[in-house]
Amino acid sequence: MTICYINGKYMPKIESKISIEDRGLNFSDGIYEVIRFKNKKLLNYKDHQIRLERSLHEIKINFPFASKKSVKIIISNLLKINSYENGFVYLQITRGTATRNHLFPKFSKPNVILSLYPEPNLSNLSKGVSIILTDDMRWKRCDIKSVSLLPNVLGKQFAHENGCYESWQMDKEQYITEGTTSNAFIVSGAGKIKTHPLNNKILGGVTRNTLIRVAKKKKIRIEEKAFSLKELINCEEAFLTSTTVGVLPVTKINNKKIKSGKIGNKTKILIEIYNEFLKNQLI
Numbered sequence: 001m002t003i004c005y006i007n008g009k010y011m012p013k014i015e016s017k018i019s020i021e022d023r024g025l026n027f028s029d030g031i032y033e034v035i036r037f038k039n040k041k042l043l044n045y046k047d048h049q050i051r052l053e054r055s056l057h058e059i060k061i062n063f064p065f066a067s068k069k070s071v072k073i074i075i076s077n078l079l080k081i082n083s084y085e086n087g088f089v090y091l092q093i094t095r096g097t098a099t100r101n102h103l104f105p106k107f108s109k110p111n112v113i114l115s116l117y118p119e120p121n122l123s124n125l126s127k128g129v130s131i132i133l134t135d136d137m138r139w140k141r142c143d144i145k146s147v148s149l150l151p152n153v154l155g156k157q158f159a160h161e162n163g164c165y166e167s168w169q170m171d172k173e174q175y176i177t178e179g180t181t182s183n184a185f186i187v188s189g190a191g192k193i194k195t196h197p198l199n200n201k202i203l204g205g206v207t208r209n210t211l212i213r214v215a216k217k218k219k220i221r222i223e224e225k226a227f228s229l230k231e232l233i234n235c236e237e238a239f240l241t242s243t244t245v246g247v248l249p250v251t252k253i254n255n256k257k258i259k260s261g262k263i264g265n266k267t268k269i270l271i272e273i274y275n276e277f278l279k280n281q282l283i
């Protein structure tokens with residue numbers, strides 16, 4: 001039985017209920033975070049906490065916990081109560097419950113949900129995944145980790161129906177922004193490692209940002225510069241990053257192998273560096 005946290009109470013997930021007037025349900029008026037834990041220890045926690053506060057600030061929801069420490073205490077309690085050793089914390093905060101009206105309600109308390117999910121078996125992905133390209137149909141504030149994920153859901157489903165793991169989205173100028181659930185990287189023909197810069201067109205992925213930092217320490221430069229469809233088609237290597245999969249090699253684009261279809265050398269090195277960094281957080 002999984003125990004979750006909902007508005008101050010710990011209870012079995014199957015008994016947890018939220019109102020039909022929750023603004024997350026009616027308007028997608030809320031934000032979320034996904035945090036990985038390994039051996040019951042949280043990974044990259046500080047970065048997730050900073051992004052959570054930023055998302056709340058950007059959509060004008062007051063921080064709904066007694067203090068910053070409270071969030072970590074709730075998560076620690078969930079990790080103690082539940083048996084999962086490895087998995088993910090899902091945290092969602094909506095503007096609360098109120099009679100349906102687009103305007104912010106005058107009096108409402110945010111609805112706060114935290115729940116744990118066990119780690120799925122990802123071993124079949126580690127040899128490399130296929131991606132498919134789609135138009136980026138999302139709004140102009142993709143930097144906010146909003147629960148409004150319909151274009152992402154449709155994009156991911158489109159990938160799945162075409163035998164792919166992920167869709168990489170393109171803006172009007174045919175530059176790749178990011179995946180539906182991950183950030184996108186290539187190693188260009190000239191050997192440069194590139195990913196879209198941080199702006200309103202992408203989510204500032206915690207894995208993305210961490211990888212750039214740890215690679216820099218090892219003297220590997222990742223350029224935060226958008227790459228075009230043409231560069232992608234001619235790239236040497238490609239990979240994606242997210243909390244759920246870490247650094248994952250991409251070996252096929254639109255059903256065509258990238259070079260030999262094997263994991264690239266630079267990708268291998270970055271996977272190693274990133275995994276080493278995570279391991280050090282477990283000590």
Ligand code: PDD
Nearest residue numbers: 034180181182183203205206207242243
């Ligand atoms: N998704 N871009 C988008 C659109 C995402 O949804 C995610 C993560 C990322 C990667 O961010 P991070 O490295 O912080 O996980 C980039 C999460 C895992 C999800 O929605 O389940």
